[in-house]
Every structure is written in structure tokens, then in C-alpha cells.
Amino acid sequence: MLTMLSFSLSFLFPGDNIINLSGQLNASSSELTQLNHYYQHDNNIIEQYLAYLRHVLQGDLGLSMASQSPISHEIIKLLPATMELSLVALLIAMAIGIPLGFIAAIKHNKTTDNVILAVSMLGYSIPVFWLGLLAILFFSIGLGWLPSAGRISLLFEIEFVTGFQFIDILLSDSPYKWQALNNALAHIILPACVIAVAPTTIFVRLSRAAMIEVLATSYIRAAKSKGLSFSQIIFRHATRNALIKIIRHVGLQFANLITIAMVTEVIFSWPGIGRWLIESIYQRDYTAIQSGLLVLSCFIFIVHILTDFIYAALNPLARGNKYGS
Amino acid sequence: MAREKTYTEEVFPSPFIQLWIIFRRTPVAMLGFGCFIFLVFLAIFSPLLAPYSPVEGNLEMILLPPAWHDNGNVSYLLGTDELGRDMLSRLMYGTSLTFGLSFVVVLISLVVGVVIGSLSALTKGLKSSFLNHFLDVVLSIPSLLLAIIIVAILGPGIANTVWAIVIVLIPQFIHITRYAVKEEFRKDYVLASRLDGASPFRVLYYSVFPNIVERIMSQATLAQSAAILDIATLGFLGLGAQIPLPEWGAILANGVERFYIAPWTVYLPGLAILFAVVATNLVGEGIRHALKVRREN
Numbered sequence: 001m002l003t004m005l006s007f008s009l010s011f012l013f014p015g016d017n018i019i020n021l022s023g024q025l026n027a028s029s030s031e032l033t034q035l036n037h038y039y040q041h042d043n044n045i046i047e048q049y050l051a052y053l054r055h056v057l058q059g060d061l062g063l064s065m066a067s068q069s070p071i072s073h074e075i076i077k078l079l080p081a082t083m084e085l086s087l088v089a090l091l092i093a094m095a096i097g098i099p100l101g102f103i104a105a106i107k108h109n110k111t112t113d114n115v116i117l118a119v120s121m122l123g124y125s126i127p128v129f130w131l132g133l134l135a136i137l138f139f140s141i142g143l144g145w146l147p148s149a150g151r152i153s154l155l156f157e158i159e160f161v162t163g164f165q166f167i168d169i170l171l172s173d174s175p176y177k178w179q180a181l182n183n184a185l186a187h188i189i190l191p192a193c194v195i196a197v198a199p200t201t202i203f204v205r206l207s208r209a210a211m212i213e214v215l216a217t218s219y220i221r222a223a224k225s226k227g228l229s230f231s232q233i234i235f236r237h238a239t240r241n242a243l244i245k246i247i248r249h250v251g252l253q254f255a256n257l258i259t260i261a262m263v264t265e266v267i268f269s270w271p272g273i274g275r276w277l278i279e280s281i282y283q284r285d286y287t288a289i290q291s292g293l294l295v296l297s298c299f300i301f302i303v304h305i306l307t308d309f310i311y312a313a314l315n316p317l318a319r320g321n322k323y324g325s
Numbered sequence: 326m327a328r329e330k331t332y333t334e335e336v337f338p339s340p341f342i343q344l345w346i347i348f349r350r351t352p353v354a355m356l357g358f359g360c361f362i363f364l365v366f367l368a369i370f371s372p373l374l375a376p377y378s379p380v381e382g383n384l385e386m387i388l389l390p391p392a393w394h395d396n397g398n399v400s401y402l403l404g405t406d407e408l409g410r411d412m413l414s415r416l417m418y419g420t421s422l423t424f425g426l427s428f429v430v431v432l433i434s435l436v437v438g439v440v441i442g443s444l445s446a447l448t449k450g451l452k453s454s455f456l457n458h459f460l461d462v463v464l465s466i467p468s469l470l471l472a473i474i475i476v477a478i479l480g481p482g483i484a485n486t487v488w489a490i491v492i493v494l495i496p497q498f499i500h501i502t503r504y505a506v507k508e509e510f511r512k513d514y515v516l517a518s519r520l521d522g523a524s525p526f527r528v529l530y531y532s533v534f535p536n537i538v539e540r541i542m543s544q545a546t547l548a549q550s551a552a553i554l555d556i557a558t559l560g561f562l563g564l565g566a567q568i569p570l571p572e573w574g575a576i577l578a579n580g581v582e583r584f585y586i587a588p589w590t591v592y593l594p595g596l597a598i599l600f601a602v603v604a605t606n607l608v609g610e611g612i613r614h615a616l617k618v619r620r621e622n
Contacts, residue, residue: 125603128558133577134592263562281477293470
């Protein structure tokens, strides 16, 4: 489905669709005939699509129109940076949002609940680019605590192995390993926190709703009547059941988080796929837009499936339903 | 003992009026509603109210700070930008672009979405299942990402942004209308009017719509806060409103270069966006709260 969408984009973009697909701007006529042959351009549209699909599966996404280098190489370099940033942001959002939501649910309809709800409302109303700029002004320029751009200081030479900065640093045998690690950490904190704000507030609401629902169930009442203390009920019984409900929504939130990350990458000059995608829109680099979109949506899709699996693994009830019991 | 009412008349307000009565009782929601009305008013009348032109600058008054600042000038209440354009006027004109356009966007996509959604609720079988799966795929792509792609196809510009966001929002309305209509169709009162011989469209118009209008409105407020943020984000990225237009996101992007020497050119438009989104969200929360209270009664 996604590849179909991406394939149809090559017709929607202005220009010749074979050039849009391959990205070869200055191809001679003989090269063009060859390309036409590769992409089965003379046959009907279904065969063209299948040819395109074959190319994608072989990892050939064409050349970037702007730099004329293979897009798949660029994406392999850029995607880990985005993954790293969004995963850190997701962890921050979950680590802050879920406990806050639980607290709000336990203090339901009291001042604490209202304060948390009001703050979370403010949090998801803030435009992310504005928040990013304010954060740079305050923490980087005003206080000078954290760097404002990039992934790591240029002083450190880290060899590219996996693309994940932290793993690469740990794998490298540089004598300044720990300084580099600290530096990378300082670079990721600010953008990750900015990205995390909106998802945090959504996690607050989700976990609050889940916890309220769980606290109203009969097994919690049974636990209370057995004389268990309040903390025992919350930590042993309620938290686990509420967490399961939240995990199901993580996949959906992740898609949202990736969009926020795209904008934030532009502000913090983070060398990730979002910034690259937006720059290729400025440069009208249609091949890059097409493949960037394909890769990003596949990434979101994989996270969706993964969360579904984790949910099924953690929740026996979800597993049972599939067999129609 | 005087009896003012001979017969105890029972008045049944329509679902919408019931909702309004509950909505009126929550002060926070009313505050949000007041701000919302204020913004709508500003969006319509900003050309009459704004003291200066949003695009013509006064080169003698460049980068003037807001009036409460030591170097400020009262005739430029919120200061000026690098071309001497009055920030207050620009923000007021920006209301009709960012907020007003988002309102229009939501209205268009609401009408289209409700029509398609209610028609699809009446169909069964292959067509309906195709629509369902198609909607699932579209809904799983984040709205801003989709809007960016559509703008990439159409080319940057404010008109293209509007169309992109309309297209992005339609599936949400189709989805919610479809489910609401299907749910109502299962209820007894619909069955009663169908037994009376009403055609599906008559049932839809006279029985179902009055009962789902507030759910659609609650979705509309969600959609509008997303639309404001999307228009502003696209403007900020330079894909939406182009340079001289006083769109809030574009004003903000314009101020970024002089962020350090003239921070008000950045934080004022940001505050405007925040204000508009919070007002919209408060109205939405009010409606959802009122819906919940009504259901519990």
C-alpha cells in the first residue's frame, strides 16, 4: 500500500516520471532508453509498478536529484540519527508522562489532578518550533548549559559503524571515549526534551484515563476488601493493568512523535532524515522526497507492528481473542 | 395559593441546547469560548481595527521594542520588526490568516467529511469495507507529514497549504461521522421512524443529525487546533504563507535571524499561536465535558 502511494507520487510530481523515479537528471538518450527498460516504462502501469517494487526491494531508491548520490546510502546514514532522537524522546515522554498520569488518576478530581491536566493542556497547545527556539534562547544562549545544534562536537572523530551515535562511541577505541559520550549526551538532551513535551501530555491523559478505569474495576475493590494497603494495590495490581492499556497506544503516538521530530531536527540542525526530507522539498528533489517518505512510513509501520506484538506478549487477554475464544 | 402554571409543562430541550446549558456552567470553558469569539471577531474585522498596514514598513522605526520596554514607543504597542512594520497590526492581520483560515479549513473538511461519512454509513459490503481500510491507512500517517507531502506536490503557498490541510482533515471527519451515524442507526427511535416509513435520508436529516452534531463539533475543535498548528508549522518551514504575508508561523520564521537582538519578534507570534490553540482546546474540552455530564444524567 505504501509503495503504491510512493509510486503514484512519481506521477503527481511535476516533470517526467522516469526521471522522478531514478533521479538521473542529465541522462543521455541512450541512458534514458536503458532506464525505460529497467523500470519497464513501455509496458502497462502494473508492470511498471512491479519493476519499481523490485528496485525498492533490492535497496535501489534512485539517485538524489540534488547531490546525484544514491539515496539509499544517504538514508542509511541519516535514519539512525532520527531513530536515536525519537527513541530517546519517547523514553523521556513515557518516563515523565505515565507516572504523572497515574498521580492525576489517584488524586482524581482534586487540585493535583486539575493542575496536571491544565499543564498538559498547555503542553500540547505549544507550537513545537516556538518551544524549540525558546529552549535554545534560554538554555544555550542565556545559560550556556547545553549546545544548540548538531549531534556531537566536531572535535571528536567517531567512526561510522552503526550510525547510532552512542553505540558507535562505545565501539570506538578513541582515548576520549567518555568525553565524547558526555558531549553526545549534552547534544541530545535539548532536542529530545522539546520533542517529548507533546507526547508526554498525551501519555498523561492516556495513563490517567487507563488508571481511572482500572481503579473502578471489581478486582481492585476485591483487593481493597482483602485489606491490602493503598501502595500495595497501586503498585502490584493497578499499575500493571493500566500499563498494558497504554502500551497499545505507543505505536500511534510514535507516528505523531516522528512528525514533531522532523520540525525539531530543522531547528536544532540535527542531521536526521526529517531535516533532509524538508531540505529536499526546498530543492525540489522529488526522488528524495519519494524515498524519504517511503522509508519514514515503513519505519512508523514497523514500530506499529512491534508495539502490537509487545502488547500481545504482555497481555494474555489479547492473545486469546485471536482464536475466537 | 396562586398557581402560575396550571399545567406542569415539561419542556424537552434539544440535545444541542442541553449541551449548551451544561457548557455554560463551566467557567473555564466559557473563558475559552470568549477567547474564541474574540479571535473570530478579530479575524473578520482586523483590517478595520489594525492601526497600521501589515506589509508597509516605517523605516525610521526599525526594531522598536514593545511599549512597556524602556526604549518602546506607545504608538507601536508591541514594537516593530526589522523593516519597521508594526507587530500589533501584523499579528492582527495574522489572525485572519492563521486562525481564520484554519476555521475555513475545518468548515470545508467538516462538510465534505460529514457528507461522505454519512453516505458511507448507509452503504454496506465491499464499498464500505474498502473505504474503511483506506481510511485506516490514511489515518495512520501523521497529519503534518501528509500535509508536507501534499504541499511538496502542489508547491509552497498559502492556498496550497489550505487545500493540503483540508485533504488531511477530511478522513477524520468521515471516520467520526461514520461511527456516530452507525451507532445512532442501531437505536430504537431510528427504528421507530423507519417503521413510520421514513426514507434513510429523512431519518438521517431529522433524527440522526441533531443527535450527533455535538460529537462532530467536538471533533471540529480538535481538528481546528491541529489545523492552526499545521498552518503555522508550514508557514514556519517556509512551505506555507510566503514572505510578506503576516501569517503567525511566517512572522516567527522571519524573526528567527534577529532572535537575540529582537526576541519580541519571535515570542509574540508564538504566544499568539499558543493563545489561539489553547482557546480552541478549552472549547473542545468544555464540549467533551458537557457530553460526559449529559451522558451520566
